[in-house]
Amino acid sequence: MFTSTRFTPTAASIPPQGVRLSRKALRGVPVNYTPLNPLSFILRGALIYPNKVALVHPNVPSPVAYTFSVWAQRTQNLAYALIKAGIQPGDRVAVIAPNNPLIADALQGVLAARAVCCPINTRLKPHEVQYILEHSGAKLILVDHEYKHLVGNVKTRVIVSNDTGREGDPYEDFLTEGRLFSQEKGWPGLETEPDENAAAMLCYTSGTTGRPKGVITTLRGSYLAAIANAFEGQYVPSNTPSSRILPMFHAAGWTYPWSCTFAFATQITLRTVDYTQIWDHLLHSGVTHYCGAPTVQIGIVNDPSARKLDKPIVAVIAGAAPTPHLISELEKTGIKPVHVYGLTETYGPFTRCYDQENWASLSLDERARLMARQGHAFATAEEVRVVNYKEGSDIPQDVPADGKTLGEIVTRGNIVMKEYLNDPEATKKSFRGGNFNSGDLAVMHPDGSISVMDRSKDIIISGGENASSLAIEQELASHPHVLEVSVIARPHVKWGERPMAFVILHPQHTKIWKGRHHEFAVDLKAHAKSRLPGFACPEWVEVVPELPKTSTGKILKTELRKIVAKL
Known part of the structure; x- marks a missing residue:
């Protein structure tokens, strides 16, 4: 473990003898009340x-x-x-x-x-x-x-x-x-x-x-x-x-x-x-x-230094939904994934997928699929809900807990932002119906857990059917030669839209498909057809060396849409 003996802090950083580690006492507040402040932890x-x-x-x-x-x-x-x-x-x-x-x-x-x-x-x-x-x-x-x-x-x-x-x-x-x-x-x-x-x-x-x-x-x-x-x-x-x-x-x-x-x-x-x-x-x-984020986790498990750990390490995953394949690979390495979900407006995570006792008897793949859900609300958060609004109404209606009906994730309470700075209209829109409206589309399962299906803008409408780009990505990622994948909608003459997949090949398999990306596309489509309905299978597959990302590893689908717009 680390020691501080190798480095001497500046003289100003050394506390005096008998230092008092309490702030100035407040006057006029009830005895049973102290304003909460994370500064107290240090x-x-x-x-x-x-x-x-x-x-x-x-x-x-x-x-x-x-x-x-x-x-x-x-x-x-x-x-x-x-x-x-x-x-x-x-x-x-x-x-x-x-x-x-x-x-x-x-x-x-x-x-x-x-x-x-x-x-x-x-x-x-x-x-x-x-x-x-x-x-x-x-x-x-x-x-x-x-x-x-x-x-x-x-x-x-x-x-x-x-x-x-x-x-x-x-x-x-x-x-x-x-x-x-x-x-x-x-x-x-x-x-x-x-x-x-x-x-x-x-x-x-x-x-x-x-x-x-x-x-x-x-x-x-x-x-x-x-x-x-x-x-x-x-x-x-x-x-x-x-x-x-x-x-x-x-x-x-x-x-x-x-x-x-x-x-x-x-x-x-x-x-x-x-x-x-x-x-x-x-x-x-x-x-x-x-x-x-999942993209960072992918880099960790696929790095040449990766090996089975002597003792388990907890990895908190958020920023995007991890695929069952990624969760499986982390577990094989000895990394225990804790899957959480949230947004900047909710201080980061506010839900977690909680392990269940009956999962122990499931196969790794089955357990990983359940762990890929976004789960239930945090201990200090209010209930997470999946709702829809009737036209002309601001009263949210909870979707059936059937694991199928699509709605928007909403929440309220302790760990929701105060407001957007100098933007009352955006704040009002975000707080429609007395909740924070996330913009993420999900389903509610019978056990009360939620699964994010997509951002509202990322749903692909193909021939009148709604296809979740996230669900498609999770299935494509199960192909053993796929390292990362992102799916967006591309205009289609007959179906309106069809999925297009941008794929990074696993480093171990890039040589196999060198100069044969068309054949890989055929192979990946066949893999998709065995796991997805026809309208959700990718019509186009593009092998790319990298995907555009934010600093936290989120894939920038806006940049991929710009590429598609030029096709």
């Missing part, structure tokens, strides 16, 4: 396990490792530095960084300053980042040195991190300024946010169908979502190293950065999704948990 960690490594950043030229007590001090320093820089409660602070201590600090320290953290996707274009900076009204920008070009010539103050953790790094100097400004008042010198429904995060949607929307989530929701993720992800307090593969800029890392501090876990931050590094940590760093 303070609790520093109190109970002060010398345990909380954050380690190993695969860089200047590795660092911070204990809970040191990280809590750095969080405090950042809060004071932001206040010294003029940040007021409710102001937005943008952070542009890969998984590293800068963004890990920001998810804690910005809240400590009672400001709103706005993490921005590092894979966006400069003009897209400019739009978010302007729309968010960010008053200060924290940026990793590799992404300075995304900021441009803004008038807003920019603090650059060289990702060294050493004296002389501009970001470290900023933290030192905060420590000096604090005059050693410590945590009791920082005002406590009295409103647990105050904004905590401003996370922007992917914007694949237009301008990205700014999703405002709250302190209360973040606290409850983090606890739920720790529970549903089966984190064991005090002995849980977690590898940070999922970008923390995506929906605040699904709130897992706070889930980890809640569980006293050691977080391993990796700047990039490097499968060799990932496998090195899975095999040698005592990792017990990690999160990642």
